[in-house]
Amino acid sequence: MEPLKVVVAGPVGAGKSTLIRTLSETAVVDTDALASEDIGKPTTTVAMDYGTIHLGDQLLYLFGTPGQDRFDFMWDVLSEGALGLLLLIRGDRPEDFVPARRLLDYLTSRQPVPYVLGVTRQDQPPVWGPEEVAPFFGVPLERVVGINAKDPQSAAKPLIRLVELIAAEEAAS
Numbered sequence: 188m189e190p191l192k193v194v195v196a197g198p199v200g201a202g203k204s205t206l207i208r209t210l211s212e213t214a215v216v217d218t219d220a221l222a223s224e225d226i227g228k229p230t231t232t233v234a235m236d237y238g239t240i241h242l243g244d245q246l247l248y249l250f251g252t253p254g255q256d257r258f259d260f261m262w263d264v265l266s267e268g269a270l271g272l273l274l275l276i277r278g279d280r281p282e283d284f285v286p287a288r289r290l291l292d293y294l295t296s297r298q299p300v301p302y303v304l305g306v307t308r309q310d311q312p313p314v315w316g317p318e319e320v321a322p323f324f325g326v327p328l329e330r331v332v333g334i335n336a337k338d339p340q341s342a343a344k345p346l347i348r349l350v351e352l353i354a355a356e357e358a359a360s
């Protein structure tokens with residue numbers, strides 16, 4: 188089975204680095220460095236996070252995109268070969284939803300890849316859940332998974348869903 192490259196995208200603070208750190212079976216290349224812009228967080232990811240995980244027989248390479256606006260180049264580089272998109276959003280920051288929706292449009296218009304939305308911070312109510320986020324984004328509920336990015340079982344769920352969706356698309360084509 189061909190390894191699957193998964194791009195983990197989403198606004199700053201969504202939980203991209205955390206999810207990759209939580210799940211990765213190999214040492215994580217974590218490139219958090221001093222932020223060049225004031226984004227209200229002492230560090231941010233300027234290059235990318237990288238990790239790997241097996242889901243059954245399927246090997247996934249996880250690439251966390253920079254939180255700021257510098258991943259266009261990376262998207263083009265990564266989007267060769269098997270690819271899926273995990274878009275993370277903070278369930279307690281609805282002000283991020285509109286820019287995240289634009290990001291989803293932008294990324295899937297460059298290349299129509301299978302995607303899943305992961306709504307983080309489900310362990311910290313009050314928080315928007317998948318039933319509320321799915322209609323806001325105008326995507327099917329099956330593509331939206333609520334998670335705690337710090338919990339391995341929970342963090343794996345959107346990736347399991349992504350692999351299922353890709354398998355279903357392959358079976359249908």
Ligand SMILES: Nc1nc2c(ncn2[C@@H]2O[C@H](COP(=O)(O)OP(=O)(O)O)[C@@H](O)[C@H]2O)c(=O)[nH]1
Pocket residue numbers: 197198199200201202203204205206231232254307308309310311334335336337
């Ligand atoms: N409680 C809780 N904290 C989270 C969750 N996801 C991320 N965080 C925290 O949110 C902060 C930002 O996460 P980070 O992974 O650096 O976000 P990134 O900018 O998308 O890489 C960190 O302090 C994480 O521990 C979550 O699902 N639940």
Ligand SMILES: [Mg+2]
Pocket residue numbers: 203204205219231232251254
């Ligand atoms: Mg990060």
